[in-house]
Amino acid sequence: MSAPGYFIAIEGGDGAGKSTQMARLAAWLREVTGREVVATREPGGTELGQTLRNAVMHGEHVDPRTEALLYATDRAHHVASVVRPALERGAIVISDRYLDSSIAYQGHGRELGAEEVERLSLWATDGLLPDLTVLLDLAPDAARARMTGELDRIEQADPEFFERTRDAYLERVDLDPGRYVVVSADADIASIQMETRGHVARALELDPDLIARGDADGEADGDADGDASGEAHGAPHGEAEP
Numbered sequence: 001m002s003a004p005g006y007f008i009a010i011e012g013g014d015g016a017g018k019s020t021q022m023a024r025l026a027a028w029l030r031e032v033t034g035r036e037v038v039a040t041r042e043p044g045g046t047e048l049g050q051t052l053r054n055a056v057m058h059g060e061h062v063d064p065r066t067e068a069l070l071y072a073t074d075r076a077h078h079v080a081s082v083v084r085p086a087l088e089r090g091a092i093v094i095s096d097r098y099l100d101s102s103i104a105y106q107g108h109g110r111e112l113g114a115e116e117v118e119r120l121s122l123w124a125t126d127g128l129l130p131d132l133t134v135l136l137d138l139a140p141d142a143a144r145a146r147m148t149g150e151l152d153r154i155e156q157a158d159p160e161f162f163e164r165t166r167d168a169y170l171e172r173v174d175l176d177p178g179r180y181v182v183v184s185a186d187a188d189i190a191s192i193q194m195e196t197r198g199h200v201a202r203a204l205e206l207d208p209d210l211i212a213r214g215d216a217d218g219e220a221d222g223d224a225d226g227d228a229s230g231e232a233h234g235a236p237h238g239e240a241e242p
C-alpha cells in the first residue's frame with residue numbers, strides 16, 4: 001500500500017471508550033496538521049454498513065460464521081468506498097475498529113480461529129493494514145461496569161468471551177509490536193487522550209509541543225457527560241436502533 005495517506009485504527013473491548021477518544025483525536029489532528037482527517041468506523045461506516053451493523057448487532061441470532069462474514073462484508077465495502085479513496089487523497093483515516101476486532105471477537109471470542117478470520121479480512125480488504133493500531137486496553141469487568149442501557153447482541157456474550165477477546169488483542173500486540181500501541185483505558189478521558197496523542201504524534205513525526213494543544217477532555221464531540229466510555233449509550237453515531 002503506497003497511498004500518501006495515513007491509516008490509524010482504534011481498537012479495544014466494548015466499553016473501553018474508543019468513540020470518545022476517537023472524536024477528540026480526530027478534532028486534534030485536524031487542528032494541528034491542517035490535513036483532511038476522515039473519522040469513520042466499523043461496522044457502519046457506509047450506508048450499506050449501517051444496514052449490516054443493524055443486522056449483526058441488533059438482528060436475529062446468527063451463527064458465528066454468518067457473523068464473521070457480515071463483518072467482513074462491511075469491511076470490504078468500507079475499505080473500497082471510504083478508506084482507500086481517502087488514503088489515496090492523502091487523508092489521515094481513523095477507524096473506530098478494523099480487522100483486529102474480527103480476529104479478537106470472531107477468531108477468539110466465537111472461537112472460529114484467528115488465522116482463518118484474518119485471511120478472510122485480508123481478502124476482503126485486498127490486504128490493507130493500518131499504519132498504526134491503538135489498543136485501548138481495559139479489563140472486561142471494568143468495561144462491563146461502564147455499560148449502561150440495553151446490551152446489543154454482541155455485548156450479551158458471556159464473560160469468558162470478553163476475556164478471550166482481550167487476551168487476543170494483547171497477543172496480537174506481542175506478535176507485532178511495531179504496528180500497535182497499547183493505552184490503558186483505566187484512566188480519565190483527558191489522560192487517555194494525551195497518551196494517545198503522544199503515540200500518534202510520534203508515528204506522524206509531529207512536534208511534541210503540539211500534544212498539549214486543544215481540548216483533551218472537553219466537548220470535541222459534544223459528549224459532555226464525562227463518561228470515560230462514551231459508548232453503550234444507545235446510538236452514538238446515529239445508529240439505527242432495533
Ligand code: TMP
Nearest residue numbers: 014042043071097098101102105154155
Ligand atoms: P461498537 O462500534 O460500539 O464498538 O460496536 C461494534 C460491535 O461489533 C462490538 O461489540 C464489537 C463487534 N465487532 C465484531 O465482533 N467484529 C468486528 O469485526 C467488528 C468491526 C466489530
